[in-house]
Amino acid sequence: MDSSAPFNQPTGTGWIEVICGSMFSGKTEELIRRLRRALIARQRVAIVKPNMDTRFSDTRIVSHSGSYLPSITVSTADEIPRAIGGATVVGIDEAQFFDMRLVDVCEQLADSGHRVIVAGLDQDYLGHPFEPMPQLLAVAEYITKTLAICVVCGNPANRTQRVAKSSARVFIGAGDAYEARCRRCFSPGSDSVSSPQTT
Numbered sequence: 501m502d503s504s505a506p507f508n509q510p511t512g513t514g515w516i517e518v519i520c521g522s523m524f525s526g527k528t529e530e531l532i533r534r535l536r537r538a539l540i541a542r543q544r545v546a547i548v549k550p551n552m553d554t555r556f557s558d559t560r561i562v563s564h565s566g567s568y569l570p571s572i573t574v575s576t577a578d579e580i581p582r583a584i585g586g587a588t589v590v591g592i593d594e595a596q597f598f599d600m601r602l603v604d605v606c607e608q609l610a611d612s613g614h615r616v617i618v619a620g621l622d623q624d625y626l627g628h629p630f631e632p633m634p635q636l637l638a639v640a641e642y643i644t645k646t647l648a649i650c651v652v653c654g655n656p657a658n659r660t661q662r663v664a665k666s667s668a669r670v671f672i673g674a675g676d677a678y679e680a681r682c683r684r685c686f687s688p689g690s691d692s693v694s695s696p697q698t699t
């Protein structure tokens with residue numbers, strides 16, 4: 501599971517790790533696991549999430565399995581450098597809800613010596629790359645793709661099927677609104693209203 505994260509961590513420089521995949525693939529669980537290890541090593545850790553993700557809590561990042569860590573909520577990516585204070589390890593959850601500025605912010609943090617661990621959905625509900633994740637994947641040193649299990653056939657799943665009726669790109673929900681599906685069982689748009697995509 502940890503094969504794509506650095507075992508021998510670089511010294512004298514920062515770097516970017518990306519954890520991405522579909523919903524229910526354990527992204528936040530993996531982010532929490534890495535941050536816990538940093539906390540045990542007494543490194544200074546800050547965890548940031550966008551203020552639109554209020555499914556579980558405003559002051560914590562929470563995985564679907566219920567583990568959590570305290571977090572700071574920000575409105576824009578540009579608020580992150582100030583929000584993290586003196587932390588050297590920076591976790592960012594639900595990165596797909598930030599705009600493209602997040603890429604520059606992560607690069608600047610890594611350039612100035614921070615370990616930046618970013619978790620987010622790499623595809624939207626239509627299976628399209630979900631910005632700014634593709635750009636983050638391009639500049640990251642380490643990438644982990646997490647896979648869920650297809651609820652239809654049991655294959656490894658990397659798509660998120662929306663089962664709620666909405667055609668908005670961002671539609672906050674969990675098990676009631678989305679399912680993990682494999683490539684074969686994924687049917688973009690079939691269970692949702694087929695109107696033009698809005699962002």
Ligand code: ZN
Nearest residue numbers: 650653682685
């Ligand atoms: Zn399937």
